[in-house]
Amino acid sequence: MARMRKKKNLIPRTEACADRFFEVPQENKGRWREACGMPSDCPLYVEIGCGKGMFSENMARNNPDVCYVAIEREPSCCLLAMERAKKAGLTNLFFIRGDATLMLDFFGPSEVDRIFINFCDPWTRQNKPKRRLTYRGFLDMYRQVMKVGGQIHFKTDNDPLFDFSLEEFAAAGWETSCVTRDLHHSEWDKENIRTEFETKYAEQGIPIKRTVAKMLEKKEGSDI
Ligand SMILES: C[S@@+](CC[C@H](N)C(=O)[O-])C[C@H]1O[C@@H](n2cnc3c(N)ncnc32)[C@H](O)[C@@H]1O
Known part of the structure; x- marks a missing residue:
């Protein structure tokens, strides 16, 4: 980019x-x-x-x-x-x-209810999977700052990144739902909010991939 x-x-x-x-x-x-200046019980989305x-x-x-x-x-x-x-x-x-990458410095244990990752760099050409924001190392970091039941909402234009991410979510014990490889022609489109990159890709006719991954449990020692 x-x-x-x-x-x-x-x-x-x-x-x-x-x-x-x-x-x-x-x-x-x-x-x-x-x-x-928000109420102490309001959801926190990142x-x-x-x-x-x-x-x-x-x-x-x-x-x-x-x-x-x-x-x-x-x-x-x-x-x-x-x-x-x-x-x-x-x-x-x-x-x-x-x-x-400094999330653990920014947020306390279980502070976050939801994370959105939209059209992040796929790092496919350079073949650097560990840099992808859905790599299991990142998922373990998100797990620490998120509540049990918290969700990651993930969208991408990139098929290899999407396949990789679904595998990483599964391997790290996150439950995926609302999986679609063509969000704009799916039942979820009416509630979808588009991003800048999403708008650009849609104009080029590129289907948008999306999933919601739910964190089912904290890992041993992950809630510091
Ligand atoms: C491809 S753009 C997508 C922007 C927006 N999400 C959208 O969909 O229109 C990716 C953005 O993520 C930012 N970014 C990438 N890695 C990041 C990181 N580790 N921490 C914070 N921002 C990051 C980049 O600077 C860039 O602005």
Whole structure:
């Protein structure tokens, strides 16, 4: 994927979004709802790699009682996503400008109810399966921050990545459901919120693959 050019005035524009951005997200570990001014019993949903934030914005608007935290490691993308959320006046969408590999530093044990992974890098050409966000090492990390019964909602355009992910979910003991290789022509399309990349792929006629993986149990010693 081509890297986005650094945005002009990145620092002042980021500062202007200070009400939804945490410079040191580690400080919110275990207390995201409180830090975001949301009720202590509300669901906490996390999107990994939110890009320019179209999906997060629409999800947050449609579900005002859910606390959303979107993680994006590219500063310019993260800025656009934050500005989008600010413009929309959303008070339940917050951002981490950082790398999801640091999830264990960002979130406490069982803090997260749901994770969205949309159109992540397949790493198929470079043949680096361990870097895929659905690799079992990542799944074990998500398991630590998620509640039992929590879900990962996963979408991709990429068939090999989808096959790989279904295998990884099964191998790591996650229960998959709502499996489709053509989401936009499935029974689930009416409730589907499209992402930027999804819109682009749909225009090219590429079918979207999607599954929901449920975490059935904590592993021994995984809830630190
Ligand atoms: C292909 S884009 C998809 C963007 C968006 N989810 C969509 O569907 O339109 C993948 C995004 O994930 C981000 N990303 C990839 N790996 C990440 C990681 N480990 N932590 C945070 N962001 C990541 C990239 O910077 C990029 O913006």
